[in-house]
Amino acid sequence: MASSCSTQLDEIENHDELTPLQKHVMFFDINKDGIINPWETYQGLRKLGRSIFRSVLGAVLVHLVFSGKTRPGKWPHPLFPIVIKNIKYAMHGSDSHTYDSEGRFVPEKFEEIFKKHAHENSEYLTSKEVDELLKKNREPKDYFGWLNARTDWRVLFDVGKNKDGVLTKETIKDVYDGSFFEKKAKELATMK
Secondary structure, eight states: HHHHHHHHHHHHHHHGGGGGHHHHHTTTTTEEEHHHHHHHHHHHHHHHHHOHHHHHHOOOHHHHHHHHSSSSSSSTTTTEEGGGGGGGGGGOSSSSOOOOSSSSHHHHHHHHHHHHOOOOTTTTEEEHHHHHHHTTOOOOOOOHHHHHHHHHHHHHEEEHOTSSOOHHHHHHHHHHOOOOHHHHHHHHHHOO
């Protein structure tokens, strides 16, 4: 077990080799061992200003849904960890496809979000425009993907909207490249 953990730690320490999707979830790996445990997700959500209830609920749901997809083998682990190097296997349908199947950022798909859905201003999305994006990206009978996409975007909107109540293009890009969570946590920490 120690060699597996140290191998993952070596991979995680070289942050430049991580895919944007891996960087996106690294914020929640509090101890930087390449594995995200439910209590780390809880801590990360609290750092992002989520309530205790929402942080507990979010951690439980995220780990119940994604742990099995990222863990090797068929047997569930009692602590429901998420393995960062395998996070690409946890991607869901009915999304914007801004990450490809390997977890790499696709700039054209990112720009497409704003070309198709940013009607009020090309530099941000309103709540109504996010709802439109979610509706247009629904794949037929992909109820699991619908729910995941809705949860992702609604949490992002709640945490990332600016003082004008809109989600800026810069914020969304920062979410995709993995830098938003750190920025938001620092911003909230300075306000305390």
